[in-house]
Each structure stands twice: as C-alpha cells, then as structure tokens.
Amino acid sequence: MGMFDFLKGKSGDGDSAQTLMSPVNGKVIAIEDVQDPVFSQKMMGDGFGIVPSDGDIYSPGNGKVVSVFPTQHAVGLLLDNGVEVLIHIGIDTVELEGAPFDTLVKEGDKVTPETKVSTVNLEELASAGKENTVIIVFSNMDQVDKFDLSTTGETARGTEIGTISSKK
Template identity: 80%
Template sequence: MFDFLKGKGKESKDPNATLTSPVNGKVIPIEEVEDPVFSQKMMGDGFGIIPSDGDVYSPGSGKVVSVFPTQHAVGLELDNGIEVLVHIGIDTVELEGVPFDTLVKEGDRVTPETKVSTVDLEGLNKAGKKDTVIVVFTNMDQVNDYTLNTTGETTRGTEIGTVSSK
C-alpha cells in the first residue's frame, strides 16, 4: 500500500570502487604476504605492498571507521560499503605505536589523496619487523567481486584494481 515510500531516504550506492596503491612500492597478491593470517585470507581477501617510503594513503574513497590505539592499522569503509583494513607491517601491534603516526581520526572522509599514516621504515627494520602494508577486505560477505589488475612496482595513487559490493 505504501510502496511509494520504499527507498525514500536511502541513497543508491555505486557498488563499484576503484582501488589505488596506498604507498609507493611493489604490489603483491595477498597470498605472497609473509603472514599466514593474511596470506591464507583468514581476515579476508586483499593485497600487499612492499613500501619504498613511509607515507601511507587511503586505497579508495570513503570514511575512517577505526583507528587502532597502537597506530599500526586504520579501518575504512569505502563509499560502496566494503570495509577495508589498512595494516602497516607484520606483527607491528607489538610496537605499541612506535614508529607510527596516524594522521586521521574516526569519522574523517578520505580519498586516495588523503595521507592516513606515516611509518618510520628504518624503525620497523631495527625492530625486526617486515614493513609490508596490507590492505584487506574484512566484510567479504558483502564483496561481490574483487580484481587486482596490477602487481609489481607502482606509485601511490595508481589504480591497481576494483572491488564491488553486493
């Protein structure tokens, strides 16, 4: 009877999102990340980047939904509803915030031009930690399709793939 009210107040989201490299460096498939939690996709699908510098940007457009107190990771929700974890380094939660500097806070709007964090790569190396930046989709039940089109050396902001929501 009130069908004309259906859909009122709900924005129609584009299900497709472009993914860009969040750092300068070498893009690798998630299966090549040197951490079984990520490489075996226990947290979701995604990709890794071995960085050539410590500036980390958003891999897409959306908003910040969580900033870890240890500053080693930032949770984003892309405009299409896909949740993304940007995790800096391997086993870096143990460093308790050193050598990271998170530049965003919960609720901030981000684009591929937004620097979300910086990391002292030399500090990670001295601490014996791998510096791979890992981008993983944590709500895989909402992912319709994910494609990584580019691997190898790339620059920050370069389109490397797409992820679409259901």
C-alpha cells in the first residue's frame, strides 16, 4: 500500500478498469489491421496499433515497467489493475538490434501517461524498410475482463482512446 492509494478513488480492491491513452501521436488502428499476423490474429493478446507521426512513445496508462528488451524495440508494463502491456515498436524490428531505439525507463520505474518510455527514429525505420506501427498488446489476456477501444483514427498523444478492465 502506498501513500497515494487514496488517489485511486475507492478503497479496497482498487479499480479494475483503467483508461487507456494514446501513447504516441498518430493514427490508432484496430489490432486486426496491424501488418503482422502474430499481432493481427491476437496470438500475443488483444490490443491496438498506432501508426506514429513522431517517434516519442509514452505509457498508455498508470503502472510500472516490468521488462526492458535489450534490443530496445519493446517495453513491458504492468498496469495498476494487473493487466500486462507490451509496447512493441514497429514490425520485425527486433532484427535492428536496438539501433533506432532509445528506451528511457528501466525495470521497476513507475509510469503514467506523462512518462516517455521510448524514442524511435522513424527515418531509420523507413530506411531499414520496416513498418513503424507501434503495437500495444495485453499479454495476460486471462486477467482481462473487458477491452474497449473507443477511438480510432488520427489522435494526439494523451487522448483517451479506450478502457481495459481486469478480473478482480
């Protein structure tokens, strides 16, 4: 229990529903429209994609960092409601071995939608022939009660785009 627990509203089990914010400026798309079958067929979990207009990537919600990949193309978060989120930057970008990416957080860091977790050089991705879609995947779907993506299309970072509820 932290001293800021009162900020979460009702006491007790915490809120199972968390608002999701767009983590990057760009076009929000359904996960089915992501150009990679591993993601579009939800093999990794449900979620959404954003075709970014800039390379500054923020957390989609409140939580903490649980994994930073050595190749820097992905960051794993645990939201305060217990849902695991994988932020995966681009498609097949693990092959770039970290070159265009800069992870700005480390394991254990608290994050909010105001936390910039990563930057990516979109020009470098383009010249490497990689799709730049930022993919947000809920990787522990057994803990997810309901995911609602209420906004698609061009959005500004920090725009409310949906909610994710966990089973409590």
